[in-house]
Amino acid sequence: MSANAGTVPEVVPSSSLIPAGAKFPKAAKVALGMPQMRANLAHATGTIREKRAKVAGELDDWEQLRDAASAIKADVQHRMPELAIEFERKATEAGATVHWARDGVEANAIAARITREAGADEVVKVKSMATQEIELNEFFEAQGLRAWETDLAELIVQLAEDKPSHILVPAIHYNRTEIRDIFRGKMIDAPTGLTDDPAALAEAARLHLRKRFLSAKVAVSGANFAVAETGSLVVVESEGNGRMCLTMPETLISIVGIEKLLPTFTDLEVFMQLLPRSSTGERMNPYTSIWTGATDGDGPKDVHIILLDNGRTDVLADEVGRQALSCIRCSACLNVCPVYERTGGHAYGHVYPGPIGAILAPQLEPGRHDDLPYASSLCGACYEVCPVKINIPEVLVHLRQEGPHQAGEKAAMGAAKAVMARPKLWRAALGAARFFTRPWRNKGYMRRLPWPGSKWTVSRDMPMPPQESFRDWWKERER
Amino acid sequence: MSRIGLFITCVNDALYPSTPKAVVAVLERLGYEVDFPAAQTCCGQMHANSGYRRDAGVLARSFEAVFDSYDAVVTPSGSCAAMVRDQYPDLTGSDIGRRVYELSEFLLDVAEVEDVGARFPHSVTYHPTCHGTRALGLGDKPLRLLRAVEDIELVELPEADQCCGFGGTFALKNSEVSSAMLADKCRHASGTGAEYLAAADNSCLTHIGGGISRSGGPRPVHYAEILASDA
Numbered sequence: 118m119s120a121n122a123g124t125v126p127e128v129v130p131s132s133s134l135i136p137a138g139a140k141f142p143k144a145a146k147v148a149l150g151m152p153q154m155r156a157n158l159a160h161a162t163g164t165i166r167e168k169r170a171k172v173a174g175e176l177d178d179w180e181q182l183r184d185a186a187s188a189i190k191a192d193v194q195h196r197m198p199e200l201a202i203e204f205e206r207k208a209t210e211a212g213a214t215v216h217w218a219r220d221g222v223e224a225n226a227i228a229a230r231i232t233r234e235a236g237a238d239e240v241v242k243v244k245s246m247a248t249q250e251i252e253l254n255e256f257f258e259a260q261g262l263r264a265w266e267t268d269l270a271e272l273i274v275q276l277a278e279d280k281p282s283h284i285l286v287p288a289i290h291y292n293r294t295e296i297r298d299i300f301r302g303k304m305i306d307a308p309t310g311l312t313d314d315p316a317a318l319a320e321a322a323r324l325h326l327r328k329r330f331l332s333a334k335v336a337v338s339g340a341n342f343a344v345a346e347t348g349s350l351v352v353v354e355s356e357g358n359g360r361m362c363l364t365m366p367e368t369l370i371s372i373v374g375i376e377k378l379l380p381t382f383t384d385l386e387v388f389m390q391l392l393p394r395s396s397t398g399e400r401m402n403p404y405t406s407i408w409t410g411a412t413d414g415d416g417p418k419d420v421h422i423i424l425l426d427n428g429r430t431d432v433l434a435d436e437v438g439r440q441a442l443s444c445i446r447c448s449a450c451l452n453v454c455p456v457y458e459r460t461g462g463h464a465y466g467h468v469y470p471g472p473i474g475a476i477l478a479p480q481l482e483p484g485r486h487d488d489l490p491y492a493s494s495l496c497g498a499c500y501e502v503c504p505v506k507i508n509i510p511e512v513l514v515h516l517r518q519e520g521p522h523q524a525g526e527k528a529a530m531g532a533a534k535a536v537m538a539r540p541k542l543w544r545a546a547l548g549a550a551r552f553f554t555r556p557w558r559n560k561g562y563m564r565r566l567p568w569p570g571s572k573w574t575v576s577r578d579m580p581m582p583p584q585e586s587f588r589d590w591w592k593e594r595e596r
Numbered sequence: 597m598s599r600i601g602l603f604i605t606c607v608n609d610a611l612y613p614s615t616p617k618a619v620v621a622v623l624e625r626l627g628y629e630v631d632f633p634a635a636q637t638c639c640g641q642m643h644a645n646s647g648y649r650r651d652a653g654v655l656a657r658s659f660e661a662v663f664d665s666y667d668a669v670v671t672p673s674g675s676c677a678a679m680v681r682d683q684y685p686d687l688t689g690s691d692i693g694r695r696v697y698e699l700s701e702f703l704l705d706v707a708e709v710e711d712v713g714a715r716f717p718h719s720v721t722y723h724p725t726c727h728g729t730r731a732l733g734l735g736d737k738p739l740r741l742l743r744a745v746e747d748i749e750l751v752e753l754p755e756a757d758q759c760c761g762f763g764g765t766f767a768l769k770n771s772e773v774s775s776a777m778l779a780d781k782c783r784h785a786s787g788t789g790a791e792y793l794a795a796a797d798n799s800c801l802t803h804i805g806g807g808i809s810r811s812g813g814p815r816p817v818h819y820a821e822i823l824a825s826d827a
Binding site: 141142145146149455456459460490491492493494495496497498500501510514517518519520522526527530531533534537538540543544547550562569572573575576577578579580581582583585586587588590591 | 604606608609610611612613616617632634635636637638640642643644645646647648649651654655658683726727730731757758759761762763764765766767768769770771772773774775776777778779802803805806807809810
């Protein structure tokens with residue numbers, strides 16, 4: 118068998134099937150119609166879900182760790198300016214150059230300038246949600262620069278010309294056969310006769326990436342934590358590609374959201390127990406890199422840190438909504454979410470999908486994702502697993518209450534309130550409902566209702582009111 | 597003995613008289629006196645969770661006025677109890693939620709009874725509804741009461757802790773996703789082969805029952821009705 122691209126079935130990038138700008142209900146409908154993707158997602162989220170539950174259950178002090186993490190993050194939110202300035206001072210003292218970026222455009226421009234000044238036209242990347250958020254790869258491409266993803270799943274997504282569909286496992290929507298086809302079709306140095314054996318796929322990626330690591334002059338990373346006390350950055354990863362990027366190139370650019378700050382080095386103790394268990398379901402992740410500025414003769418000489426706001430200080434101003442900034446991007450909420458499991462990440466139309474995305478996206482980009490707070494049944498599974506105890510259902514309800522409402526719905530809700538606020542009217546309404554549904558009473562249910570009831574009867578029958586209400590029974594009994 | 601106010605909920609008021617009747621039967625069997633204040637309507641959950649905070653506040657205040665004089669309020673709904681306990685403090689500043697109990701909380705924590713003297717010679721599978729289990733923290737309380745029922749055969753529901761897809765207006769606003777969740781719940785329920793599917797919320801049972809009415813499967817029943825049964 119040859120690796121001739123012409124004979125390889127083309128994998129259509131899932132994100133391209135969802136109409137651009139589609140609101141969640143419409144986008145979700147498209148995603149629900151992709152059986153292969155749904156099977157991949159159900160299998161993958163189910164597996165991680167079980168692993169997480171097992172390793173979280175091993176710790177007797179899991180709940181205390183969650184409380185501690187939540188308290189530390191709340192403290193950071195209260196002292197953000199002070200901690201950011203302390204971090205800048207410490208990192209600068211240690212030889213790093215700290216930049217401040219108000220938004221994605223500023224951050225991208227700074228990163229592109231540093232890359233050019235280093236005499237490079239390409240960078241290798243450690244997996245980073247912040248750079249996905251600000252679309253650094255797209256910005257670089259428009260500037261004639263190239264950004265190569267080196268995390269296996271990010272590489273798959275980049276080769277497929279797709280978008281990440283999960284925070285931690287960006288290619289979660291693909292199975293290994295599809296990944297083989299992506300490699301064979303899009304990876305120029307894919308080995309002949311590549312199979313869908315996971316080890317073979319990993320080896321192909323490893324050989325492909327090795328060349329990039331060896332030639333790269335500049336690397337771009339994010340950070341899981343930024344320690345104010347010491348000016349250190351922390352990257353937590355599984356594959357070792359991060360370690361390569363963070364140590365081999367001469368220049369390192371790290372783009373870090375300001376919410377990643379932690380007050381002290383000791384605080385890492387709490388998060389390093391919570392993060393691996395919540396994200397990959399491992400007791401400990403394989404590679405943790407911590408660096409503080411630049412060190413002579415060891416690692417990058419030119420170390421840059423771009424502190425990114427991009428809407429975060431506005432989120433900080435909302436007392437209820439700000440808890441979204443406590444997120445450590447573990448994805449536990451995605452893996453337990455019954456909505457995410459069925460729709461995947463692309464339906465959310467934002468780089469942060471799932472429950473956390475439903476509260477983060479509308480706050481980071483006000484007015485653009487008003488549909489997302491409704492993309493939840495408020496089942497609360499997300500809150501139960503969140504390692505930093507973000508009360509996601511509470512924030513969802515809060516955002517629904519703050520957001521705009523459609524005029525017809527508002528009128529209907531107002532009318533329902535007016536009836537329910539007057540006991541006599543309420544009783545009359547119940548009586549009327551019993552009267553007008555008499556023809557269906559013997560059958561017990563209605564199979565078809567006019568709009569908007571049709572949204573219910575599309576998959577469910579509607580039970581009919583009974584002949585005798587509880588109120589009638591009670592009145593009779595009291596007599 | 598303390599005065600118990602029965603909050604039947606708007607869903608039961610409109611559709612399911614047998615559930616509050618069962619609550620009355622169980623509480624009276626245990627020697628409690630139950631009162632039904634007729635001015636009650638709705639706790640305001642639909643309005644609050646759909647984003648209509650002001651409307652919800654109006655309904656919350658009328659709930660408070662109706663139930664203010666009772667030492668305990670008992671309701672056969674985990675989600676309505678959670679609404680009153682979790683959201684009223686922020687909505688109206690009221691702490692009446694401390695006196696509002698979902699039926700199983702009242703039976704186990706206040707009355708301290710696990711065996712309520714029921715007999716139900718049928719196979720039953722139990723779906724732990726999301727708001728009751730998670731928001732209210734019921735845990736396995738309704739199940740503990742069911743385990744004490746004479747001659748009942750409890751069958752485990754696969755992936756029981758997964759939401760059925762109801763979520764109030766979610767079922768209409770995101771009808772397709774909701775239906776996909778419902779289809780899985782119905783498949784698991786009918787796979788148990790049980791005669792009945794019990795739960796602590798008739799709103800969720802309306803949803804699951806509406807699906808089962810088409811796909812076939814166990815008959816939905818509020819667990820209070822099983823506790824009331826002495827057949």
